[in-house]
Amino acid sequence: MSVVFPAGYRLVPFSESWTRRDFSSGNLDVDRWLKTQAKQAVAAQHMGVRLLVQGKRACGFYALKQIALVVDGLPQDLLRRKENAVASATLLAWIGVDRNDLGQGLGTHLLAQALNDALQVHRLSPGLGVIVDALSEELAAKYRAWGFKNLPDHPLRLILPAAALIAMADEHHKA
Amino acid sequence: MFCPDCKSLLHCYRSGACLLVRCSSASCSWEAVTSFPVPIINDNTRYAIIFSALPTATSAMLIALNQRFTHGIVATRRLAACGELPPFEGSALEIWHEAHRLRDAGISFRIEPNYPYDLDEPTTAFGPPDGRLDIGIERCQSPGNENASEMDLREAQTGVLSFTLQGQAELLALLQAPVELTPEQKRLGRLMQGKE
Numbered sequence: 001m002s003v004v005f006p007a008g009y010r011l012v013p014f015s016e017s018w019t020r021r022d023f024s025s026g027n028l029d030v031d032r033w034l035k036t037q038a039k040q041a042v043a044a045q046h047m048g049v050r051l052l053v054q055g056k057r058a059c060g061f062y063a064l065k066q067i068a069l070v071v072d073g074l075p076q077d078l079l080r081r082k083e084n085a086v087a088s089a090t091l092l093a094w095i096g097v098d099r100n101d102l103g104q105g106l107g108t109h110l111l112a113q114a115l116n117d118a119l120q121v122h123r124l125s126p127g128l129g130v131i132v133d134a135l136s137e138e139l140a141a142k143y144r145a146w147g148f149k150n151l152p153d154h155p156l157r158l159i160l161p162a163a164a165l166i167a168m169a170d171e172h173h174k175a
Numbered sequence: 176m177f178c179p180d181c182k183s184l185l186h187c188y189r190s191g192a193c194l195l196v197r198c199s200s201a202s203c204s205w206e207a208v209t210s211f212p213v214p215i216i217n218d219n220t221r222y223a224i225i226f227s228a229l230p231t232a233t234s235a236m237l238i239a240l241n242q243r244f245t246h247g248i249v250a251t252r253r254l255a256a257c258g259e260l261p262p263f264e265g266s267a268l269e270i271w272h273e274a275h276r277l278r279d280a281g282i283s284f285r286i287e288p289n290y291p292y293d294l295d296e297p298t299t300a301f302g303p304p305d306g307r308l309d310i311g312i313e314r315c316q317s318p319g320n321e322n323a324s325e326m327d328l329r330e331a332q333t334g335v336l337s338f339t340l341q342g343q344a345e346l347l348a349l350l351q352a353p354v355e356l357t358p359e360q361k362r363l364g365r366l367m368q369g370k371e
């Protein structure tokens with residue numbers, strides 16, 4: 001299962017061979033992370049990073065990592081370690097699209113592919129869902145429109161429950 | 176504050192005049208060093224110690240005063256007795272040391288303009304002692320989320336997200352709620368399937 005990107009764009013695993021130097025999403029933190037931190041994060045296996053490229057140029061990306069949550073009372077099948085109620089979730093840590101490529105829905109395509117990746121992880125090792133750190137309330141509102149819910153106790157963190165993630169992937173088959 | 180590299184919580188440590196910001200994740204090496212803004216050193220106000228009249232100054236008081244004023248003991252005694260000692264002016268740090276010395280000698284005085292540091296509480300002037308700081312923790316506290324500080328500390332120590340009892344109940348309800356897809360979610364689902 002994979003997203004079909006507009007013509008000329010393709011998704012590739014992170015590597016240095018793609019030009020990131022001119023990437024500008026409009027958010028300095030996002031740009032700086034892609035240019036200076038992504039390589040280290042991949043090398044240290046902290047995160048999985050995929051680039052959306054056109055020619056040799058990186059024009060979008062997302063980064064995923066697995067995180068743990070402690071929640072008492074969770075169903076046993078979701079617990080990673082039974083004794084201390086730890087469950088896992090996929091964190092969509094970073095996502096960005098170059099300003100020159102806006103207007104084509106690439107951000108939504110990247111989010112859809114990130115959710116596909118998270119779904120694959122969930123099917124191999126069930127977790128609670130996908131968590132995002134929204135950089136602002138405006139972005140949080142966008143995620144809420146896509147079905148993410150506010151994560152209790154953690155402002156600007158939102159979660160897409162695994163059940164919703166599965167339902168989204170299965171929706172087409174039902175139709 | 177979260178790590179720009181791996182999104183874990185950042186820890187702040189003070190070491191003298193340095194502030195070290197370091198990622199709390201054991202598997203991440205992100206860190207940065209900057210200056211620690213010591214309040215009293217960064218205070219550019221000029222303060223003045225104004226002496227009260229000391230009609231019955233003891234020897235210890237006169238000795239303490241004479242270390243600051245070089246009039247000689249006789250003149251100092253006379254000026255102190257009628258409250259005409261000139262004010263001592265200095266930076267916030269100079270005033271801090273001088274005020275402690277004078278107070279230890281039992282000399283009464285006041286500081287103008289309003290001195291914002293508590294002479295009995297050095298952290299008000301010099302900041303917290305060396306070691307781990309709680310910078311970035313307090314801002315997470317909000318009504319209904321009073322345990323955020325403790326939770327963030329736990330997250331920093333363990334690398335996992337935790338929740339208040341109420342938060343856990345809300346999360347469980349959220350995870351177990353029946354799924355009803357919105358039109359936006361259905362569209363995202365079609366994109367995931369490569370059908371749009």
